[in-house]
Amino acid sequence: MSFCINPHCLNPQNRDDELFCISCGSELLLQGRYRVVRQLGGGGFAVTFEAIEVRTNTSKVLKVLTNNHQKAIELFQQEAEVLSKLNHPGIPKVERDAYFVYFPRNSQNPIHCFVMEKIVGMDLQKYMENREMRPIDQNLAIAWLRELVTILEQVHNQNFFHRDIKPPNIMLRASSGELALIDFGTARELTQTYYFAQAQGQVTGIISAGYTPTEQMNGKAVLQSDFFALGRTFVYLLAGKQPTDPTVYNSYTNEMGWRIYAPHISPLLANLIDQMMAQLPSQRPANTQEILQRLTEIEQSLQPPPLLPLPPKWPRRRLIQMLGFGGIGLAVPVLSYTFLFKDKSTLTVSSTGSGDYQTISEAIKNAQPGTRILVKPGFYQEGLIINKPLKIIGDGPVASIIIESTNSNCILMQTDQAEVRGLTLRGFAGQKNNKFFAVDIPQGQIVLADCDITSDSLSCVSVQGATANPIIQQCKIHDSEQAGIFFQNNSRGTVEDCDIFGNGLSGIAIKENSNPIIQRCKLHDGKQGGVLVYETAQGTVEDCEIFGNALSGVEIRTNGNPIIRRCKINQNKGRALYVHDNGLGTVENCDLSGNILGAFSIDTSSKVLRSGNTE
Secondary structure: OEEOOOOOOOOOEEOOOOOEOOOOOOEOEEOOOEEEEEEEEEEOOEEEEEEEEOOOOEEEEEEEEOOOOHHHHHHHHHHHHHHHHOOOOOOOOOOOOOEEEEOOOOOOOOEEEEEEEOOOEEEHHHHHHHOOOOOOOHHHHHHHHHHHHHHHHHHHHOOEEOOOOOHHHEEEEOOOOOEEEOOOOOOEEOOHHHHHHHHOOOOOOOOOOOOOOHHHHOOOOOHHHHHHHHHHHHHHHHHOOOOOOOOOEEOOOOEEOOHHHOOOOOHHHHHHHHHHOOOOHHHOOOOHHHHHHHHHHHHHHOOOOOOOOOOOOOOHHHHHHHHOOOOOOOHHHHHHHHHHHOOOOEEEEOOOOOOOEOOHHHHHHHOOOOOEEEEOOEEEEOOEEEOOOOEEEEOOOHHHEEEEEOOOOOEEEOOOEEEEEOOEEEEOHHHHOOOOOOEEEOOEEEEEEOOEEEEOOOOOEEEEOOOEOOEEEOOEEEOOOOOOEEEEOOOOOEEEOOEEEOOOOOOEEEOOOOOOEEEOOEEEOOOOOOEEEOOOOOOEEEOOEEEOOOOOOEEEOOOOOOEEEOOEEEOOOOOOEEEOOOOEEEEEOOEOOOOOOOOEEEOOOOEEEEEOOEO
């Protein structure tokens, strides 16, 4: 079959031994070497065909421009030029002479064409649709992100940027499983001329809803604009939802709430994707190398700890002789054997070099499960990933043992049990326009006690996921950009005897069916409220003092259903209790006096049980 590409041909199908179309007379053997066999697709300003290079019998893709507007021609020529300059298996190959102009018979209107490598496979949008929008797993996401960033590195190193990264423009090769980035029609070269044209407002704005950042919509795309689109692409792949879907995108706050649909991924990977999608280009990774380095760190953090060697299997008689129990029964030697091999080691960390290690991370890496790590006074600029059962204890005044991190969480919990006591944890990710919780607890039961915790980007402490159930005791949790402690995604936990103050949002926020217990805490001087219970969340707040907050002491959103008992909720600038429509809850035996706007504001559709309160 030989296909005529004359758009006005009434019968474009011909035998493959014809040189000219039987219907319209247009030439069929293009450039004397390409025979078109079928149409592949179309959209926008171009249509694609499968063509055979007759000299090598190789399948190619012929791309044909369908719009002869000057700007469309410029973009089309630009795509051919860009692809011809790039040499990477993740980019379709285009030969230098692949661009040509074709004139149908009896027509003075040229048809612009170029030939490129045919990638056999499926684009990622069709791939996800065929999977019924089932999210990809974490390992595949990391591999694909590394692959695409490596492709972008090649593009950016040639002073180009793509400007239209999205799932339909990423192909998955059927033969190798490798990815390829396609549709470079909107790519631009970074030159002084480009920046001048940008300043003069002469740059074409390319917009793909949900994937295009604000600066690009305004005609001021930069290299980091590609990172934004790539981050949004991975929201689609990991959450199985378009980034414009209202279940993940809040158009009023311009925030993405995609993580609840991707509970299977590491917070470190989620943090990287969120940073790639930051509103300002300066808040995103500076270059591809930074993203690749972060991916390496994420992969290392996900490696399981090495298996411990089993103790030697000595014969029973030999073991009894060694332990000196030759004439005693078996029970005592077995007990002694267990005691003999129980790990009771202690490691010390000192920033001055006087301990076993100079960094806590190094001690964690080399510690056996169950080890106690004593941290001497000093300044430790690092983020800790706790991936085995350990006790990390400050060995000195809390204020003199400082862990500060600008590029990660101060503590990331990745094991079932751990204990951390007596540390000052400073999450200063905001200084480098990063976004991390000071303490991130996506799993396990960590005892977090006697610590001083602050964060200048997100919440001080994040508790997320059904397996997260920390015990937080006698901590100072203050001056965060968001909440002091943020419970989300079915999490639990107990917070006791903590001083929680000066946080940007609420002292404690409870969301998405989470159900913590808050006891004997002070929640005060928050820049918004004391306790915020979101839709469908629960929680028990007992014997707490909630005072001096800029809004209400306790706020209950629609279908939130907490229990508030024996609390003193006073001197807040709003009300003691503010309940939205259809809010639920129980408030009993509380002192609700002395708030500027009064004790209660409860919507008529709400059902709050009240008893024994002082108003």
